Amino acid sequence: MQAGGYPAAGAIGPARAPAQVSVILPVHDAEPWLDECLESVLQQDFEGPLELSIFNDASKDKSMTIIEKWKKKLESAGILVVIGGHDSPSPRGVGYSKNQAVAQSSGSYLCFLDADDVMMPQRVRLQHEAALQHPKSIIGCQVTREPPNSTERYTRWINQLAPDQLLTQGVPEDLLFFYEHLRQGGAVVRVDRSLLLYRCHPGAATHTILETTIWAHRVRFLEEQALPHWATFTIWNAGRQGRRLYRSLTAGSRRKVAAFCDVDENKIRKGFYCYEDSQERPKPRIPVVHFRAARPPFVICVKLDLTGGVFEDNLRSLNLQEGRDFLHFS
Incomplete structure:
Protein backbone atom coordinates (compact mmCIF):
# COMPACT_ATOMS: atom_id res chain seq x y z
CA MET A 1 0.00 0.00 0.00
CA HIS A 207 6.07 -13.99 -17.08
CA THR A 208 5.72 -11.26 -19.72
CA ILE A 209 8.68 -9.28 -18.35
CA LEU A 210 11.98 -10.22 -19.96
CA GLU A 211 14.55 -11.49 -17.47
CA THR A 212 17.21 -9.51 -19.33
CA THR A 213 15.25 -6.29 -18.76
CA ILE A 214 14.99 -6.93 -15.02
CA TRP A 215 18.70 -7.81 -14.88
CA ALA A 216 19.72 -4.59 -16.65
CA HIS A 217 17.68 -2.41 -14.27
CA ARG A 218 19.10 -4.20 -11.24
CA VAL A 219 22.67 -3.75 -12.44
CA ARG A 220 22.14 -0.04 -13.08
CA PHE A 221 20.62 0.44 -9.63
CA LEU A 222 23.53 -1.43 -8.04
CA GLU A 223 25.97 0.87 -9.83
CA GLU A 224 23.99 3.95 -8.86
CA GLN A 225 23.28 3.23 -5.21
CA ALA A 226 25.99 0.90 -3.84
CA LEU A 227 29.14 0.81 -5.90
CA PRO A 228 29.94 4.55 -5.63
CA HIS A 229 30.51 4.01 -1.89
CA TRP A 230 33.12 1.27 -2.45
CA ALA A 231 36.62 1.86 -3.78
CA THR A 232 36.90 -1.85 -4.60
CA PHE A 233 34.72 -4.92 -4.09
CA THR A 234 34.71 -8.70 -4.54
CA ILE A 235 32.16 -10.67 -6.55
CA TRP A 236 31.22 -13.78 -4.56
CA ASN A 237 30.77 -16.46 -7.25
CA ALA A 238 33.33 -17.16 -9.93
CA GLY A 239 30.76 -19.13 -11.91
CA ARG A 240 28.27 -18.10 -14.55
CA GLN A 241 26.22 -15.57 -12.54
CA GLY A 242 29.27 -13.83 -11.09
CA ARG A 243 30.92 -13.55 -14.48
CA ARG A 244 27.67 -12.31 -16.00
CA LEU A 245 27.48 -9.55 -13.42
CA TYR A 246 31.08 -8.56 -14.13
CA ARG A 247 30.44 -8.37 -17.88
CA SER A 248 27.25 -6.33 -17.30
CA LEU A 249 29.04 -3.59 -15.34
CA THR A 250 30.30 -0.40 -16.89
CA ALA A 251 34.04 -0.20 -17.51
CA GLY A 252 34.45 2.05 -14.47
CA SER A 253 32.66 -0.41 -12.19
CA ARG A 254 34.59 -3.37 -13.62
CA ARG A 255 37.84 -1.66 -12.65
CA LYS A 256 36.66 -1.73 -9.02
CA VAL A 257 36.39 -5.54 -8.99
CA ALA A 258 39.37 -6.67 -6.93
CA ALA A 259 38.62 -10.40 -7.17
CA PHE A 260 36.11 -13.18 -7.53
CA CYS A 261 35.74 -15.56 -4.61
CA ASP A 262 34.37 -19.08 -4.49
CA VAL A 263 34.62 -22.48 -2.79
CA ASP A 264 35.13 -24.41 -6.02
CA GLU A 265 38.72 -25.68 -5.97
CA ASN A 266 38.85 -25.96 -9.77
CA LYS A 267 38.01 -22.27 -10.22
CA ILE A 268 40.41 -21.26 -7.45
CA ARG A 269 43.20 -23.45 -8.83
CA LYS A 270 42.98 -21.68 -12.21
CA GLY A 271 43.68 -18.48 -10.33
CA PHE A 272 42.00 -15.86 -12.48
CA TYR A 273 39.13 -14.96 -14.78
CA CYS A 274 40.02 -13.35 -18.11
CA TYR A 275 37.39 -11.11 -19.71
CA GLU A 276 37.98 -12.07 -23.34
CA ASP A 277 35.50 -9.58 -24.82
CA SER A 278 37.10 -6.58 -23.15
CA GLN A 279 38.40 -3.82 -25.41
CA GLU A 280 41.13 -3.10 -22.89
CA ARG A 281 44.72 -4.12 -23.60
CA PRO A 282 45.93 -6.16 -21.93
CA LYS A 283 42.66 -7.93 -21.24
CA PRO A 284 41.66 -7.82 -17.55
CA ARG A 285 42.61 -10.89 -15.53
CA ILE A 286 40.66 -10.90 -12.27
CA PRO A 287 42.01 -13.09 -9.42
CA VAL A 288 39.85 -15.96 -8.16
CA VAL A 289 40.38 -16.76 -4.47
CA HIS A 290 38.79 -18.76 -1.68
CA PHE A 291 36.10 -16.78 0.14
CA ARG A 292 38.16 -16.76 3.34
CA ALA A 293 41.03 -15.11 1.49
CA ALA A 294 38.82 -12.46 -0.08
CA ARG A 295 38.29 -8.95 1.20
CA PRO A 296 34.88 -7.34 1.66
CA PRO A 297 32.77 -5.65 0.55
CA PHE A 298 31.12 -8.41 -1.45
CA VAL A 299 28.45 -8.43 -4.13
CA ILE A 300 27.02 -11.92 -3.66
CA CYS A 301 25.79 -13.76 -6.73
CA VAL A 302 25.00 -17.03 -4.96
CA LYS A 303 21.35 -18.07 -4.74
CA LEU A 304 20.10 -18.51 -1.20
CA ASP A 305 18.59 -21.68 0.24
CA LEU A 306 20.17 -24.00 -2.32
CA THR A 307 23.14 -25.55 -0.51
CA GLY A 308 21.53 -26.97 2.61
CA GLY A 309 22.74 -23.97 4.60
CA VAL A 310 26.44 -24.35 3.67
CA PHE A 311 26.69 -21.00 1.88
CA GLU A 312 24.73 -19.21 4.60
CA ASP A 313 27.02 -20.72 7.27
CA ASN A 314 30.11 -19.61 5.32
CA LEU A 315 28.77 -16.08 5.08
CA ARG A 316 27.84 -15.91 8.77
CA SER A 317 31.30 -17.14 9.74
CA LEU A 318 32.80 -13.90 8.42
CA ASN A 319 30.76 -11.74 10.87
CA LEU A 320 29.89 -9.16 8.24
CA GLN A 321 27.10 -6.59 8.21
CA GLU A 322 24.64 -6.72 5.35
CA GLY A 323 24.38 -3.42 3.51
CA ARG A 324 27.81 -2.29 4.67
CA ASP A 325 30.04 -5.30 3.98
CA PHE A 326 27.93 -7.19 1.44
CA LEU A 327 24.89 -7.04 -0.77
CA HIS A 328 22.94 -9.89 -2.36
CA PHE A 329 22.61 -9.88 -6.14
CA SER A 330 21.12 -13.33 -6.74
Missing part, protein backbone atom coordinates in the same frame (compact mmCIF):
# COMPACT_ATOMS: atom_id res chain seq x y z
CA GLN A 2 1.26 3.46 -0.82
CA ALA A 3 0.07 7.03 -0.29
CA GLY A 4 -1.67 8.31 -3.38
CA GLY A 5 -3.53 11.58 -3.56
CA TYR A 6 -4.32 11.27 -7.28
CA PRO A 7 -7.46 13.06 -8.55
CA ALA A 8 -10.28 11.20 -10.23
CA ALA A 9 -10.02 11.48 -14.01
CA GLY A 10 -13.00 12.32 -16.21
CA ALA A 11 -15.55 12.17 -13.42
CA ILE A 12 -19.06 13.26 -14.48
CA GLY A 13 -22.04 13.85 -12.23
CA PRO A 14 -22.49 14.85 -8.59
CA ALA A 15 -19.37 15.26 -6.50
CA ARG A 16 -18.67 12.44 -4.10
CA ALA A 17 -16.47 12.11 -1.06
CA PRO A 18 -13.02 10.70 -1.90
CA ALA A 19 -12.14 7.24 -0.69
CA GLN A 20 -9.60 6.72 2.04
CA VAL A 21 -8.14 3.69 0.24
CA SER A 22 -8.41 2.83 -3.44
CA VAL A 23 -7.84 -0.77 -4.48
CA ILE A 24 -6.11 -0.64 -7.87
CA LEU A 25 -7.12 -3.55 -10.09
CA PRO A 26 -5.82 -3.97 -13.68
CA VAL A 27 -7.76 -6.60 -15.61
CA HIS A 28 -6.96 -8.48 -18.80
CA ASP A 29 -8.76 -11.74 -19.65
CA ALA A 30 -9.14 -12.60 -15.96
CA GLU A 31 -12.42 -14.53 -16.19
CA PRO A 32 -11.17 -17.65 -14.33
CA TRP A 33 -10.16 -15.69 -11.22
CA LEU A 34 -12.28 -12.53 -11.07
CA ASP A 35 -15.15 -13.86 -8.97
CA GLU A 36 -12.82 -14.95 -6.16
CA CYS A 37 -10.76 -11.77 -6.47
CA LEU A 38 -13.78 -9.44 -6.26
CA GLU A 39 -15.33 -11.48 -3.46
CA SER A 40 -12.15 -10.79 -1.48
CA VAL A 41 -12.65 -7.05 -2.00
CA LEU A 42 -16.22 -7.35 -0.69
CA GLN A 43 -15.02 -9.23 2.40
CA GLN A 44 -12.56 -6.56 3.57
CA ASP A 45 -13.10 -5.53 7.20
CA PHE A 46 -11.75 -2.02 6.60
CA GLU A 47 -14.18 0.58 7.99
CA GLY A 48 -12.97 3.67 6.15
CA PRO A 49 -14.30 4.71 2.74
CA LEU A 50 -13.08 2.08 0.27
CA GLU A 51 -12.94 2.37 -3.50
CA LEU A 52 -12.25 -0.21 -6.18
CA SER A 53 -10.67 1.27 -9.31
CA ILE A 54 -10.74 -1.19 -12.22
CA PHE A 55 -9.12 -0.72 -15.60
CA ASN A 56 -10.03 -3.28 -18.25
CA ASP A 57 -7.14 -3.74 -20.67
CA ALA A 58 -8.87 -4.97 -23.84
CA SER A 59 -10.24 -8.19 -22.34
CA LYS A 60 -11.76 -10.52 -24.90
CA ASP A 61 -13.35 -12.95 -22.42
CA LYS A 62 -16.26 -12.41 -20.02
CA SER A 63 -14.29 -10.23 -17.58
CA MET A 64 -16.50 -7.18 -18.09
CA THR A 65 -19.68 -9.19 -17.53
CA ILE A 66 -18.27 -10.39 -14.21
CA ILE A 67 -17.17 -6.86 -13.29
CA GLU A 68 -20.61 -5.40 -13.98
CA LYS A 69 -22.24 -8.12 -11.85
CA TRP A 70 -19.90 -7.41 -8.93
CA LYS A 71 -20.23 -3.63 -9.28
CA LYS A 72 -23.81 -3.83 -7.98
CA LYS A 73 -22.83 -6.08 -5.06
CA LEU A 74 -19.86 -3.93 -4.08
CA GLU A 75 -21.72 -0.63 -4.29
CA SER A 76 -24.63 -2.00 -2.26
CA ALA A 77 -22.04 -2.78 0.44
CA GLY A 78 -20.79 0.82 0.37
CA ILE A 79 -17.68 0.28 -1.77
CA LEU A 80 -17.23 2.84 -4.52
CA VAL A 81 -16.50 1.28 -7.92
CA VAL A 82 -14.83 3.12 -10.79
CA ILE A 83 -14.43 1.32 -14.10
CA GLY A 84 -12.28 2.39 -17.03
CA GLY A 85 -10.76 0.60 -19.95
CA HIS A 86 -10.39 0.28 -23.69
CA ASP A 87 -11.30 -2.28 -26.33
CA SER A 88 -8.38 -1.90 -28.69
CA PRO A 89 -7.28 -5.02 -30.59
CA SER A 90 -4.28 -5.50 -28.30
CA PRO A 91 -3.73 -4.94 -24.54
CA ARG A 92 -1.36 -2.16 -23.52
CA GLY A 93 0.14 -3.95 -20.57
CA VAL A 94 -0.17 -4.20 -16.82
CA GLY A 95 1.91 -1.07 -16.14
CA TYR A 96 -0.30 1.06 -18.38
CA SER A 97 -3.43 -0.41 -16.81
CA LYS A 98 -2.23 0.26 -13.27
CA ASN A 99 -1.42 3.86 -14.16
CA GLN A 100 -4.87 4.37 -15.68
CA ALA A 101 -6.56 2.81 -12.64
CA VAL A 102 -4.55 5.10 -10.37
CA ALA A 103 -5.41 8.17 -12.45
CA GLN A 104 -9.15 7.54 -12.18
CA SER A 105 -9.04 6.73 -8.45
CA SER A 106 -9.74 9.12 -5.56
CA GLY A 107 -8.14 7.39 -2.57
CA SER A 108 -5.45 8.92 -0.39
CA TYR A 109 -3.83 5.47 -0.21
CA LEU A 110 -3.44 2.93 -2.99
CA CYS A 111 -3.68 -0.83 -2.48
CA PHE A 112 -2.52 -2.78 -5.54
CA LEU A 113 -4.28 -6.03 -6.40
CA ASP A 114 -3.87 -8.35 -9.38
CA ALA A 115 -6.98 -9.92 -10.85
CA ASP A 116 -5.68 -13.44 -10.30
CA ASP A 117 -4.93 -12.90 -6.60
CA VAL A 118 -7.10 -12.98 -3.46
CA MET A 119 -6.90 -10.66 -0.44
CA MET A 120 -7.41 -11.87 3.10
CA PRO A 121 -10.20 -9.90 4.85
CA GLN A 122 -7.72 -7.99 7.05
CA ARG A 123 -5.40 -6.88 4.27
CA VAL A 124 -6.57 -3.32 3.62
CA ARG A 125 -7.11 -2.57 7.31
CA LEU A 126 -3.73 -3.84 8.52
CA GLN A 127 -1.73 -2.33 5.69
CA HIS A 128 -3.53 0.99 6.06
CA GLU A 129 -2.72 1.02 9.78
CA ALA A 130 0.93 0.36 8.95
CA ALA A 131 0.89 3.11 6.31
CA LEU A 132 -0.36 5.62 8.88
CA GLN A 133 2.53 4.67 11.18
CA HIS A 134 5.11 4.78 8.35
CA PRO A 135 3.94 7.57 6.02
CA LYS A 136 7.03 7.46 3.76
CA SER A 137 6.99 3.70 3.26
CA ILE A 138 5.64 1.19 0.80
CA ILE A 139 3.73 -1.36 2.86
CA GLY A 140 4.04 -5.02 1.93
CA CYS A 141 2.87 -8.23 3.55
CA GLN A 142 3.60 -11.92 3.68
CA VAL A 143 1.95 -14.03 1.00
CA THR A 144 0.60 -17.53 0.46
CA ARG A 145 1.31 -19.17 -2.90
CA GLU A 146 -1.26 -21.01 -4.99
CA PRO A 147 -0.56 -23.81 -5.81
CA PRO A 148 1.21 -24.30 -2.46
CA ASN A 149 4.30 -26.00 -3.89
CA SER A 150 5.01 -23.35 -6.53
CA THR A 151 8.13 -21.19 -6.09
CA GLU A 152 8.77 -22.59 -2.61
CA ARG A 153 12.21 -20.98 -2.21
CA TYR A 154 10.99 -17.59 -3.42
CA THR A 155 7.95 -17.61 -1.13
CA ARG A 156 10.03 -18.66 1.87
CA TRP A 157 12.57 -15.93 1.07
CA ILE A 158 10.12 -13.03 0.75
CA ASN A 159 8.17 -14.06 3.85
CA GLN A 160 11.28 -14.41 6.04
CA LEU A 161 13.23 -11.29 5.11
CA ALA A 162 14.21 -9.27 8.18
CA PRO A 163 13.09 -5.61 8.21
CA ASP A 164 16.49 -4.24 7.10
CA GLN A 165 16.70 -6.88 4.35
CA LEU A 166 13.58 -5.51 2.71
CA LEU A 167 15.89 -2.84 1.28
CA THR A 168 19.11 -4.83 0.80
CA GLN A 169 17.48 -7.89 -0.80
CA GLY A 170 13.92 -6.98 -1.83
CA VAL A 171 13.37 -7.15 -5.59
CA PRO A 172 9.68 -6.56 -6.35
CA GLU A 173 7.98 -7.02 -9.69
CA ASP A 174 7.31 -3.26 -10.03
CA LEU A 175 11.02 -2.58 -10.14
CA LEU A 176 11.13 0.93 -11.62
CA PHE A 177 8.49 2.24 -9.19
CA PHE A 178 10.32 0.64 -6.27
CA TYR A 179 13.71 2.06 -7.26
CA GLU A 180 12.32 5.56 -7.80
CA HIS A 181 10.63 5.37 -4.39
CA LEU A 182 14.01 4.60 -2.80
CA ARG A 183 15.71 7.40 -4.72
CA GLN A 184 13.16 9.81 -3.25
CA GLY A 185 14.07 8.70 0.28
CA GLY A 186 11.22 6.24 0.79
CA ALA A 187 11.32 3.10 2.90
CA VAL A 188 9.74 -0.34 2.88
CA VAL A 189 7.73 -1.94 5.70
CA ARG A 190 6.07 -5.36 5.83
CA VAL A 191 3.02 -6.48 7.79
CA ASP A 192 4.15 -9.87 9.08
CA ARG A 193 0.96 -11.70 8.29
CA SER A 194 -0.08 -13.56 5.17
CA LEU A 195 -2.62 -11.17 3.68
CA LEU A 196 -2.56 -12.18 0.02
CA LEU A 197 -3.06 -15.40 -1.92
CA TYR A 198 -0.61 -15.02 -4.78
CA ARG A 199 -1.31 -17.30 -7.73
CA CYS A 200 1.38 -18.77 -9.93
CA HIS A 201 0.24 -19.80 -13.43
CA PRO A 202 1.56 -19.61 -17.00
CA GLY A 203 -0.59 -16.61 -17.91
CA ALA A 204 0.59 -14.40 -15.04
CA ALA A 205 1.81 -10.94 -16.03
CA THR A 206 5.13 -11.61 -14.29
